[in-house]
Amino acid sequence: MDAQYQTGIDEIDAQHLEIEQVANAVIEAVAAKDAWHSVHYLVVRLYELLRFHFAVEESLMRIISFPDVVEHKRVHDEILQTIERMKVATLEPKGEAVRGRLAQEFSFLPHIVDHDRKLADFVVGFGGLARQQGGA
Numbered sequence: 257m258d259a260q261y262q263t264g265i266d267e268i269d270a271q272h273l274e275i276e277q278v279a280n281a282v283i284e285a286v287a288a289k290d291a292w293h294s295v296h297y298l299v300v301r302l303y304e305l306l307r308f309h310f311a312v313e314e315s316l317m318r319i320i321s322f323p324d325v326v327e328h329k330r331v332h333d334e335i336l337q338t339i340e341r342m343k344v345a346t347l348e349p350k351g352e353a354v355r356g357r358l359a360q361e362f363s364f365l366p367h368i369v370d371h372d373r374k375l376a377d378f379v380v381g382f383g384g385l386a387r388q389q390g391g392a
């Protein structure tokens with residue numbers, strides 16, 4: 257994962273990494289024209305990971321009084337709605353039109369954690385949560 261998106265909180269960074277890996281697996285499954293149920297399973301897995309992760313982040317934002325919590329949550333909700341549409345789309349009958357649309361929609365998946373940069377910066381500036389220096 258791109259270092260600029262790392263929050264310095266191991267748990268959050270580990271969740272981002274897993275989300276990124278499953279998002280990439282979705283893209284690879286679509287590109288490889290895997291069976292619809294394989295793609296669907298991965299999208300459901302991605303949705304569950306995101307739902308949990310967003311709840312954790314929203315809780316953290318309230319704890320540290322992150323000023324952009326409303327806007328950040330709005331982005332979370334939009335992403336969840338998009339993934340929800342993908343879940344439904346992967347259940348539709350196969351066809352080039354559906355595959356083309358999915359490939360287009362899935363192209364944004366690797367960037368799903370990009371919006372956390374401001375949160376990461378704020379977390380670093382928050383006195384109670386210092387970046388780990390390793391070792392100590």
Ligand SMILES: [Fe+2]
Nearest residue numbers: 272313369372
């Ligand atoms: Fe995140």
Ligand SMILES: [Fe+2]
Nearest residue numbers: 313332371372
């Ligand atoms: Fe986020």
